Amino acid sequence: MKILFLNGPNLNLLGTRQPEIYGRDTLASIETSVRERAQALGVSVEFRQTNDEGQLVSWIQEARGTAQAIALNAAAYTHTSIALRDAISAVGVPVVELHLSNIHARESFRHHSMIAPVCRGQISGFGAFSYILALEAAVNVCKTA
Numbered sequence: 001m002k003i004l005f006l007n008g009p010n011l012n013l014l015g016t017r018q019p020e021i022y023g024r025d026t027l028a029s030i031e032t033s034v035r036e037r038a039q040a041l042g043v044s045v046e047f048r049q050t051n052d053e054g055q056l057v058s059w060i061q062e063a064r065g066t067a068q069a070i071a072l073n074a075a076a077y078t079h080t081s082i083a084l085r086d087a088i089s090a091v092g093v094p095v096v097e098l099h100l101s102n103i104h105a106r107e108s109f110r111h112h113s114m115i116a117p118v119c120r121g122q123i124s125g126f127g128a129f130s131y132i133l134a135l136e137a138a139v140n141v142c143k144t145a
Contacts, residue, residue: 003138004067005034006059007049008075022100025128034131041139053077053084060087069138070095071131078113088118094141098134099124
C-alpha cells in the first residue's frame, strides 16, 4: 500500500514560518516521523511539496493507479482552489485533508475548505502529529474500502 503526501504552498518554510501557529518542526522532520510510522504499519509513503497549484493538480491526477490514498495539506489552496476540488473528484483516489493548525479557530476566510466535501475526512489542529493521524486515517480508509 502506498500513501502519497502532497504539500502545498509555503510548507517548505515550516520550522521558521510563524512557529507560534505552525510549530518548529520542518517538513523534513515531519516526513521522517511519518516514514517511521509507515514502516511500522507496513506501508510506503511518498512526500512531495510545491508552491504551484497546477503541480498539485497534476500530482493528484498521476496518483490514479499508483497510490492507494492521498494525504493532502493544500495549505492556502484549501480555501480557494476549485481546480484541486475537481482533480480530487475526478481521480477516485481517497484523499485525507490535513492541516497543522486548527483552520476553524483562525481567520474566518480559513473556516471554509473548498476540498473538504470531496475528501474522505479532515484532520486539523494537531501540529506535526496531524500528519501521523492522516497516515493512520489513509491506511484505515484503504483497509475498509
